[in-house]
Amino acid sequence: MQYKIAIVDDHILMADAIANMIGQNPKYRISFKAKNGKEVQTKLNSPENVPDLILMDINMPIFNGIETTEWLSLHHKDIKVLALTMNDDELSIIRMFRAGAKGYLLKDASSDELLYAIDSVLNKGFYYSDFVAPIMMNSILSKTKEANAQNILELKDKELEFIQLACTEMTYKEIADRMNLSPKTIDGYRDHLFHKLDVKSRVGLVLFAVKKNIIKL
Amino acid sequence: MQYKIAIVDDHILMADAIANMIGQNPKYRISFKAKNGKEVQTKLNSPENVPDLILMDINMPIFNGIETTEWLSLHHKDIKVLALTMNDDELSIIRMFRAGAKGYLLKDASSDELLYAIDSVLNKGFYYSDFVAPIMMNSILSKTKEANAQNILELKDKELEFIQLACTEMTYKEIADRMNLSPKTIDGYRDHLFHKLDVKSRVGLVLFAVKKNIIKL
DNA sequence: AAATAATACAGGGAAAAACCCCTTGCGATA
DNA sequence: TATCGCAAGGGGTTTTTCCCTGTATTATTT
Numbered sequence: 001m002q003y004k005i006a007i008v009d010d011h012i013l014m015a016d017a018i019a020n021m022i023g024q025n026p027k028y029r030i031s032f033k034a035k036n037g038k039e040v041q042t043k044l045n046s047p048e049n050v051p052d053l054i055l056m057d058i059n060m061p062i063f064n065g066i067e068t069t070e071w072l073s074l075h076h077k078d079i080k081v082l083a084l085t086m087n088d089d090e091l092s093i094i095r096m097f098r099a100g101a102k103g104y105l106l107k108d109a110s111s112d113e114l115l116y117a118i119d120s121v122l123n124k125g126f127y128y129s130d131f132v133a134p135i136m137m138n139s140i141l142s143k144t145k146e147a148n149a150q151n152i153l154e155l156k157d158k159e160l161e162f163i164q165l166a167c168t169e170m171t172y173k174e175i176a177d178r179m180n181l182s183p184k185t186i187d188g189y190r191d192h193l194f195h196k197l198d199v200k201s202r203v204g205l206v207l208f209a210v211k212k213n214i215i216k217l
Numbered sequence: 218m219q220y221k222i223a224i225v226d227d228h229i230l231m232a233d234a235i236a237n238m239i240g241q242n243p244k245y246r247i248s249f250k251a252k253n254g255k256e257v258q259t260k261l262n263s264p265e266n267v268p269d270l271i272l273m274d275i276n277m278p279i280f281n282g283i284e285t286t287e288w289l290s291l292h293h294k295d296i297k298v299l300a301l302t303m304n305d306d307e308l309s310i311i312r313m314f315r316a317g318a319k320g321y322l323l324k325d326a327s328s329d330e331l332l333y334a335i336d337s338v339l340n341k342g343f344y345y346s347d348f349v350a351p352i353m354m355n356s357i358l359s360k361t362k363e364a365n366a367q368n369i370l371e372l373k374d375k376e377l378e379f380i381q382l383a384c385t386e387m388t389y390k391e392i393a394d395r396m397n398l399s400p401k402t403i404d405g406y407r408d409h410l411f412h413k414l415d416v417k418s419r420v421g422l423v424l425f426a427v428k429k430n431i432i433k434l
Numbered sequence: 435a436a437a438t439a440a441t442a443c444a445g446g447g448a449a450a451a452a453c454c455c456c457t458t459g460c461g462a463t464a
Numbered sequence: 465t466a467t468c469g470c471a472a473g474g475g476g477t478t479t480t481t482c483c484c485t486g487t488a489t490t491a492t493t494t
Contacts, residue, residue, distance in 0.1 A: 011303070016328035019233030020241075020292050086228070111233035158442090167424065169417040171479065184444045191482070200386045201451090202480075207384065218447065375470090402471050408454065418479095419452075439492070444485100451480065456473105463468075 004031040004050070004121055008040055008068065009057040018055065018084075021111060027119070037063025037071065044076060051079060053122055056101065058085040058092055059213075061086070066092075066099045073100030073205070081122050090135055091212055103104070103127030160214065162189045167206045167215045218364045220339055221248040225257055225285065226301070227277040231324070235272065235301075236329060245335070254280025254288065261293060268296060270339055273318065275302040275309055276430070283316045284308075290317030295370040299338050301331070307352055320344030379406045379429065384423045384432045 005028050012035065019030045031041045031051040037060065041051045054072070057199040058065035068178065069081045083096045083102040093104055103121045105114060106161065120127040158179075165175045176183040190202075200203050209215045222245050226232040229252065236247045246302065248268040249260045254277065260266045271289070275282035286298045299320040300313045310321055319338045322331060326346065337344040375396070382392045393400040407419075416422050426432045 011324040012327045013301075013322075013324050013331055014231060014234070017231070020238045021234045024237075025296065084230075089433045092308070106231075107228040107230050110229045111237070114230055167420065169421045173479085181442095182444050184446090185442075187445095187481085188443070190480085194481085200481095203419055203423055204386045206420055207386075210427050250448085390451080399472050401473050404473090407452085407472075411453085417453095435494100437492100437494075439490100441488100441490070443488080445487105446485085447483095449482085451478105453478070454476080456475095458467105458471100458473080460471085461469095464466090 002026070003028050003052045003118075005029070005050040006032045006034065006040070006043070006049075006054045008034045008036070008054055008065070010035045010060040011057070014057075018114070020068065022115075022118075025115070036060040037065070040068055041071070050076070053080045053082060053118060055084045055118075055211030056081050058083065058087050058096065066095050069096060069099035069101055072121070080121050080125070082117060082127065088131070089211060093132055093135055103129075104132045105129055106131055159189065159193060162186070163205060164210050164215055165208050166190070167204065180193055219243070220245050221268040222335065223249050223251065223257070223260070223266075223271045224247070224302065225251045225253070225271055225277070225282065226274040227252045228274070231274075235331070239332075239335075242332065253277040254282070254285030258288070259418055260394075267293070270297045270299060270335060272301045272335075273298050273313075275300065275304050275313065276433075283312050286313065286316035286318055297338050297342070299334060299344065304430065305348070306428065306430065310349055310352055321349045322346055323348055376406065378412060379403070380410065380422060380426050381432055382405070383419055386428050 007015045007019050007022075007030065009018075010155065012033075015033045015035075019033055020077075022028050023030050032049050034040045034043055039053070039057055040063075056065045056069060060068075063071075065085065069083075072079055072081060081099075081101045082105060083101045084105050084107060085092065085096075086107045087093075088106055096104055103117050103126060105117050105127070106129070109117075113129065117127040117129065161179065162175065165178060166172075170178070172186045173183050176186040178185070190205075193205065194200065197205065197208050199208055222239055224232045224236050224239075226235075229250075231350065232250045232252075234336045236250055239245050240247050248266050251257045251260055257271070257280075260292065273282045273286060274422065277285075280288075282300065283303065286300075289296055298316075299322060300318045301322050301324060302309065302313075303324045304310075305323055313321055320334050320343060322334050322344070323346070323408065326334075326348075334344040334346065342379060379392065382395060383389075385392075387395070389403050390400050393403040396403070407422075410422065414422065414425050416425055
């Protein structure tokens with residue numbers, strides 16, 4: 001039996017090259033390539049396109065890999081998602097697995113590992129690379145880090161808005177104006193977030209936001 | 218005649234997949250793959266490895282694509298460098314061309330464009346993609362942007378070090394200690410850079426550094 | 435429904451850090 | 465000699481950071 005595999009990556013070259021490589025193996029057939037989640041939804045309208053496994057990038061315009069995986073978990077439970085991305089941060093990994101990914105592979109893996117991972121996800125239903133496994137462990141074991149990850153996922157809208165404005169050359173007074181709050185309230189927001197996210201200064205907050213992709217550059 | 222092509226990319230999967238794709242074309246042969254500039258130098262010690270063209274990533278540990286290209290321009294003038302990277306920012310493009318690259322291709326290009334670009338660099342000596350051309354134009358036409366770019370390129374080592382430390386939760390006092398300078402000197406560095414880079418606060422400096430890829434996250 | 439807890443908002447006050455401009459000395463350099 | 469860049473300092477204002485208090489409003493529990 002031949003497995004059908006789809007590739008979702010806005011880096012067309014990457015998608016092409018990997019499709020080409022996988023297509024050489026008679027076990028697999030490429031069912032489609034897509035540049036974002038929107039395209040995935042369109043492609044899946046044709047039943048003959050529905051793949052067994054999707055190689056999913058995370059950073060994509062319009063509809064990112066996490067959102068797309070969440071959508072697939074709801075509407076196409078049978079399609080297995082193997083994350084294939086550059087994002088090596090804890091949050092991406094946790095989010096992707098929560099969204100329903102069955103495996104997680106970094107783009108600096110070898111082609112052998114990719115083929116092994118695909119095989120593993122298709123037959124065993126999961127694949128945790130040597131890179132991902134310790135990070136997940138760490139996230140489970142370390143209370144603070146897990147708490148952090150929780151909190152990030154549960155950042156309230158106001159907090160998120162504040163962070164985005166803090167990643168700006170505005171002073172807190174200006175931020176307060178913009179958010180129609182007293183500077184003292186902003187003071188409280190800041191203090192609260194500093195503790196919650198374990199940063200010591202506004203610079204730390206900015207770095208956090210950049211790392212976690214809360215702001216776009 | 219068969220051209221020899223090398224691929225330099227720390228994303229092994231990317232390198233593998235592209236090598237595989239290019240290798241299918243009888244016009245080309247893969248002479249080697251490397252994960253960073255250091256490995257390139259080693260590989261080039263064997264004369265049979267010396268390629269006609271190198272596909273060069275930018276973000277790599279140890280010895281990045283710009284440094285590697287500079288080194289190649291000095292020691293292996295005959296090898297043509299075609300940048301193949303995700304970096305779509307002006308600074309990366311300008312730096313890469315200054316370092317001696319003959320072409321610049323984004324990783325979200327199509328495989329057709331890659332093959333065309335390789336062909337173009339080998340035969341015509343250059344390749345400017347539709348993406349890169351307007352950015353270069355822009356950089357030449359727009360005075361302020363060019364001024365900025367200039368300044369970035371002409372950042373002194375000390376300034377760069379300072380920026381990197383400023384993108385940290387260290388206070389300026391701590392930065393001064395680390396750099397073995399008086400806090401007052403750091404004061405001067407900061408003021409100078411704020412004006413030079415047209416930012417108003419340390420947050421602005423951090424954002425600048427992130428945008429220009431001066432710091433790694 | 436009443437008591438209680440958590441949350442959002444706002445303030446006071448103080449110490450630390452960041453920010454700004456201006457000056458000086460010193461050595462390289464042109 | 466004149467100019468430039470680096471290092472350092474003087475002295476000031478503004479902003480940030482921290483901690484503690486208090487009062488509504490909203491949830492939760494009893």
